[in-house]
Amino acid sequence: MEILASIVQSLEEGDEETVSELTREALGQGLKARDILDKGLIAGMNAVGVKFREHEVFLPDVLLSAKAMNAGMKHLKPHFAKEGVPNIGKVVLGTVHGDLHDIGKNLVSIMLKGAGFDVVDLGKDIIPEAFVDAAVREEAGFLGLSALLTTTMPVMKDVVDLVKKRGLSGKLRVIVGGAPVSEDYARQIGADLYAFDAASAVDRLKAAVGR
Ligand code: B1M
Numbered sequence: 001m002e003i004l005a006s007i008v009q010s011l012e013e014g015d016e017e018t019v020s021e022l023t024r025e026a027l028g029q030g031l032k033a034r035d036i037l038d039k040g041l042i043a044g045m046n047a048v049g050v051k052f053r054e055h056e057v058f059l060p061d062v063l064l065s066a067k068a069m070n071a072g073m074k075h076l077k078p079h080f081a082k083e084g085v086p087n088i089g090k091v092v093l094g095t096v097h098g099d100l101h102d103i104g105k106n107l108v109s110i111m112l113k114g115a116g117f118d119v120v121d122l123g124k125d126i127i128p129e130a131f132v133d134a135a136v137r138e139e140a141g142f143l144g145l146s147a148l149l150t151t152t153m154p155v156m157k158d159v160v161d162l163v164k165k166r167g168l169s170g171k172l173r174v175i176v177g178g179a180p181v182s183e184d185y186a187r188q189i190g191a192d193l194y195a196f197d198a199a200s201a202v203d204r205l206k207a208a209v210g211r
Contacts, residue, residue: 003022003025003026003029003031003040004026004031004035004036004039004040004043006018006022007019007022007023007026007036007040007041007044007072008039008040008043008044008047009044010022010044010068011040011041011044011045011047011048011065011068011069011072012044012047012048012051012065014061014063014064014065014067014068015068016064016067016068016071017071018068019041019044019068019069019071019072020068020071020072020074020075022040022072023036023040023041023071023072023075023076024075026040027075027076027079033076033079033080036072036076037073037076037107040072041069041072041073041076044065044068044069045065045066045069045103048061048062048065066103069103070103070106073103073106073107073110076110077110080110080111080113087116087117087118088115088116088117088206088209088211089117089118089141089142089205089208089209090117090118090119090120090138090139090140090141090142091112091117091118091119091120091140091141091142091143091144091175091205092120092122092131092134092135092138092140092142092143092144093105093108093109093112093119093120093121093122093143093144093145093146094121094122094123094124094126094130094131094144094145094146095123095124095125095126095145095146095147095148095178096125096126096145096146096147096152096155096156096159097125097126097127097128097152097155098125098149098151098152098155099124099125099146099147099148099149099152099155100124100125101124101146101147101148101149101178102123102124102146104146104148104177104178104179104197104198105121105124105144105146105178106121107198108144108146108177108195108198108201109121110198111198111199111201111202112144112198112201112202112205115202115205115206117202117205120134120138120140122134128155128158128159128161128162129162131143131145131159131162132159132162132163132166132168132172135168135172136166136168136172140172141171141172141173141209142172142173142174142175142205142208143159143163143172143173143174143175144174144175144176144177144201145159145174145175145176145177145178145191146176146177146178147176147178147180147181148178148179148180149180150180153178153180153181153185156174156176156181156189156191157189157190159174160174160189160190160191161190164190173192173193173208174191174192174193175191175192175193175194175195175201175204175205176189176191176193176194176195177194177195177196177197177201181194182194192208193205193208
């Protein structure tokens with residue numbers, strides 16, 4: 001079986017050790033980090049998501065797959081986060097309150113750092129006040145919000161509203177993303193920017209700082 005398919009399969013099985021080994025091996029074979037991520041780790045996680053929705057696998061299985069994904073991502077991280085890239089802007093990033101999904105947000109963080117952004121990652125389950133306080137404290141130009149649940153998407157609006165209430169609109173721009181979030185939704189809640197995935201988050205933010 002080709003190595004990317006093996007990564008998908010091991011990730012579905014939640015086999016952390018094998019995913020880690022295969023990811024390292026794939027890099028050794030000269031495969032691009034981006035391909036290993038998209039066609040191996042993300043493809044595997046998507047397959048797990050489908051099985052989870054269809055009740056073929058359950059939460060503990062998904063957690064094992066998530067751990068396996070992180071084990072693979074550890075090897076890819078240095079390939080995305082090039083050292084010595086000049087700092088082109090500061091982003092305070094996190095997953096919104098009530099939401100514990102952080103794999104996609106971590107990817108966004110890695111890719112932004114790789115593109116030269118200074119990223120302050122607050123983690124997950126972050127309340128609106130904590131987002132805005134951190135952005136002010138860090139003198140960040142951007143707030144990056146991630147949500148994976150339809151039930152936590154409204155927290156993004158709370159953050160946008162708080163940015164406005166504190167008179168920070170324009171100075172502090174909000175970028176939102178995550179599987180259930182759309183360009184339309186971003187517009188509806190008054191967010192400044194939307195990105196479909198980590199790569200487009202880099203593109204959107206680079207464009208916003210004129211790069
Ligand atoms: Co949960 N989960 N989960 N889960 N989980 C989903 C999201 C779900 C779609 C699964 C399903 O039903 N098919 C579903 C949500 C349904 C909905 O709201 N419509 C769901 C559910 C229901 C739940 C629970 C409620 C289950 C329960 O308890 N009954 C529970 C909620 C817990 C909570 O958050 N309060 C729950 C728990 C969990 C785990 C803890 C087990 C685990 C998370 C582990 C972790 O993150 N550390 C988990 C996982 C892993 C998933 C799936 C399977 C995979 C998510 C993932 O990591 N994808 C997911 C199904 C799926 O999405 N296929 C599912 C890989 C990742 C790379 O993609 O996060 O989409 P993603 O990130 C992308 C883009 O979205 C984008 O870029 C990333 C990649 O380029 N992006 C941004 C993300 N943030 C961005 C920010 C940006 C820009 C782009 O700018 C700032």
